[in-house]
Amino acid sequence: MDKLILDQANKVWREIGQYKTPEKFELEIEIYKKMLNFFQVGDYCYFIFSPPELRMEYTNPSITHLLGYSPEEFTLETFLSGIHPDDLQNYLNFEATITGFWKKLPAEKIMKYKTRYDFRMRCKNGEYKRILQQVAAIQSDEEGAVLRTFVIFTDISHLKQSNKMVLSIIGLEGEPSYIDLQPITQLVPAKELLTRREKEIVQLLSQNLPSAAIARQLRIGLSTVASHRKNIFRKTNTHTVLELVQLALEKGWI
Template sequence: MKTPILTDIYRNWEEIGRFKSREELQLDLELYKKLLDIVRVGDSDHFLFDPFLRKIVMTSVMFGNVVVLRPEELDVDYLMNNIHPECLPVLGDFEATVAEFKKSLPNDKLTKYKSRYNYRFRTKRGEYVHILQQSNTVLADEDGAVLRNLVIHTDILEIAPFQRMKLSFIDLEGEHRS
């Protein structure tokens, strides 16, 4: 079920990820998997996301640690419809801010920033977990269209009980922007 908030979120994704004809995109995720294992602070899942198509195009082999789903069950609507109702409006504002931030960057900087924010998410078992979502554009075209984002969900409930939502932007080359 699409709500006005979800419609706005989806429109923001389309704005930053214009569709262009292109050959099948191939990414070597082995390096990402190794790096993620090193920096994980809790159970985490990761996937590649095509913002224009609103489609998850690849999931981690271990997917299901956080959202408790098999990879073939996962789609964007499922994720969006299981965000805690109190968190969804704030998440909508965050996604609009992320889209504006990405549109303001020069093309060569798109892959150099990640966004991160937290929210509550209902698992398939019906319980809420506290998710830290980190997203980084890993592939963009020469016109600045976002083709693929690497999204990491980490369950941080044990180390940070949910209090409030916060959005940050981090320059992967060293500068921290909030």
């Protein structure tokens, strides 16, 4: 791939890690915590990336089913060279925007955000899939350097036909979210259209759960679920669950 492009990406990721080498320690608990905050509505895989060392530390074997590569084949260069040429500049701009955001955060808030955006990715067989990339820091130091990130790729080709790439930074643990950002711009907290409970129901609807199952899982009445569904469809001006999930992906709500 173009060395200039690789150098650009390397510079951004090294800035996130502030050129430091991560210490080795057990990450399993933090990874499991992060997975609870990630949205999967299709085939997915995940990996652990080290920005300071510019390498994939671990790639889940499900990468083979998703993109056709073995974990050993899916290197950083393979990843960057597989991004659709028309999406690559936006990808680099989004990464630079995320880096700028993380660098301004207090060290204690680094792991209270996840980032999400989508792009087209070439599979080993040459075909392209639209991938939703979600990233959260799972290790940082006292100065706020991001030492390891947890990344999930989800195939959303069946849900999104538009080639518009949407960048959102989602606040966890009560932090504000920034939706549909333009790269390298002033960040203004997004006005929340849906309540926390409504977002929970949207996620469960995206898993094809019927209202009765949603009521049991959330321990609320069936009539309450029906009321929430009615309000969700009214607020979003959608009429089917598929339309709702497509809109939620487009807006970065999930």
